[in-house]
Amino acid sequence: MIESITLVLNEVARYIIPLLLVGIPLYALTVKKVKVYEVFVVGAKDGFTIAIRIIPYLVAILVAVGMFRASGALDLMLELLAPVLRLIGFPPENLPLALMRPLSGSGSLGLLTDLVNEYGADSMQAKMGATMFGSSETTFYVIAVYFGSVGIIRSRHAIPAGLIADAVGALTAVWICLLLLG
Amino acid sequence: MLNYIWFGMMAIGVVVGVFTGRIDAVTEAAIDMAKTAVEISIGLIGIMALWLGVMKIAEESGLIRIIARALRPIMVRLFPDVPPDHPAMGSIVLNMSANMLGLGNAATPLGLKAMEELQELNPHKKTASNAMVMFLAINTSSVQLILPATVVALMGAVSSQIFITTIIATLCSTTAAVITVKLLEKSKRFAIEPPVDGEETGADAGDEGDTR
Numbered sequence: 503m504i505e506s507i508t509l510v511l512n513e514v515a516r517y518i519i520p521l522l523l524v525g526i527p528l529y530a531l532t533v534k535k536v537k538v539y540e541v542f543v544v545g546a547k548d549g550f551t552i553a554i555r556i557i558p559y560l561v562a563i564l565v566a567v568g569m570f571r572a573s574g575a576l577d578l579m580l581e582l583l584a585p586v587l588r589l590i591g592f593p594p595e596n597l598p599l600a601l602m603r604p605l606s607g608s609g610s611l612g613l614l615t616d617l618v619n620e621y622g623a624d625s626m627q628a629k630m631g632a633t634m635f636g637s638s639e640t641t642f643y644v645i646a647v648y649f650g651s652v653g654i655i656r657s658r659h660a661i662p663a664g665l666i667a668d669a670v671g672a673l674t675a676v677w678i679c680l681l682l683l684g
Numbered sequence: 685m686l687n688y689i690w691f692g693m694m695a696i697g698v699v700v701g702v703f704t705g706r707i708d709a710v711t712e713a714a715i716d717m718a719k720t721a722v723e724i725s726i727g728l729i730g731i732m733a734l735w736l737g738v739m740k741i742a743e744e745s746g747l748i749r750i751i752a753r754a755l756r757p758i759m760v761r762l763f764p765d766v767p768p769d770h771p772a773m774g775s776i777v778l779n780m781s782a783n784m785l786g787l788g789n790a791a792t793p794l795g796l797k798a799m800e801e802l803q804e805l806n807p808h809k810k811t812a813s814n815a816m817v818m819f820l821a822i823n824t825s826s827v828q829l830i831l832p833a834t835v836v837a838l839m840g841a842v843s844s845q846i847f848i849t850t851i852i853a854t855l856c857s858t859t860a861a862v863i864t865v866k867l868l869e870k871s872k873r874f875a876i877e878p879p880v881d882g883e884e885t886g887a888d889a890g891d892e893g894d895t896r
Contacts, residue, residue: 507847511830518785526738530745538741545740549733552796553725560721566690568717569697572709578700604824611834623842632846636835637853639826644795645686648820649812651796652803656811657686658876659868660820666864667825671857678849 552651559650563642567605576601592676595627599634600672604641604665611635629683633675638668728792735793739778748774751781762822762862763815765805772801776819783823786830795823811876814869821861828854 530536570576579601584594592600595617602610617631641664649657694714701710742748752759752774759777760768775798782791798819806813812820831850836843868874 507844509844511847514830518787519790522790523738526742526745526747529747530741534745536741536744541740541744542737544737545743546733546737548736548797549731549793550729552736552793552800553729553732556728556796557722557725560725561718562690564717564721564724565714566693566697568713568720569701569710570693571697572706572713573697573699573701574704574706575696575700614835615838618838623839628839629842629846629849632831632835632839632842633849633853636828636831636846636850637826637857639824641824644824645820647792648795648799648823649816652799652809654803654810654812654816655686658812658817659865659871659874660812660817661685661689662874663817663821663861663864663868664824667821667857667861670860671825671853674856675849675853678852679846682849683845 555653556647556650559646560643563646567642571602571606571609590673591680592673593627593630595621596630596634596672596676599631600668603634603638603672604668607640607643610640626679626684630676630679633679634672637675638671641665641668731789732793732796735790736797739775739794739797742778743771743774748778752777762818765813765815766802767805770801770805772798772805772815775801780822780827784827784829786828786832788832795819808876813876814865817869818862818865821865822858825857825861826854827858 527538527542530541531538576598580594580597583597587594587597599610599613599617602613614628614631614635617625618628621627641661645657645660645664649655649660697710697713698707701707739748748771749769752769755777756768756773759766759773763773763776766772775794779791779794779798782788782794799816802813802816802819803809806816828850831843831847835846839846
């Protein structure tokens, strides 16, 4: 049952982008007589300015995250946190991924790949890891890019809220996997 | 907040790097990442242009308004400060739909468009509005109905098992995000600060004139 839903959804996913690319102009052109080509070009022009505008913010965040990662500070955090996490049933193998997820998309994908290679895709570690990966976003990247694009400097409660949500997501991933797949 | 976190990550990186003997790696990471940041941004130009172009068509043809209207009951609760008919609502809905469908490439341009429209409503141009923080929190906790292609590629046949667990985890984290934002936005610590040292004068004053 679940397998067929997943299959169908992933099959549908392949058609979404082409359908949107054709469907939206089709509706605009035939129903509303919009000059689709001209309007497209006007909209597309903003792509350049927005992409350029986020550069300084992205440099700031990625450099800080990169330095933090490269120093091995994450391993240190792991050692400090491991006893606490064992207490609540959080598997230590999954902790690096949970900590990396909000910081770096490529970094956490690498850690997930490690889990799959080391324990196999069918292992609990890999399933929890994939659930964590799929249920969360790279919080710091999103904050840097989204706020950067409009020049917001004071982020207020965006970071605490994002990190709390990440923690809830990671804990839920562990518990739900133990409950449903254990 | 960002000031402390940003400096903190770099300072911890350097201090720990000295003790672990990885200071060279820290230096290299700083330089590499600065380069990566630009590569990511430049790489975004084409995708951004494509989706913003298509979005403009959707906007002109009234499609965005139709979609936003359908989801109005939820949207006005999540974003009470945004007028229900404001274009930002449409962009937010589209960004969330793109995220749900796992269309990361399309989600970012739509999200940035939404931010731009929220910024029009924002009286303090350098400080995030309540609506912006709510939007970001929902975004970073990412409601996803379709597993990312990378996960499917990695997990193979096991993907179907983690489909349900991922949806449950993501629903919990998004709920947590919404609740946290609603709780924190009232706290004094995160209050919208009055403009300091004339930061919001000059160019920004012009922007404010445009909004209303």
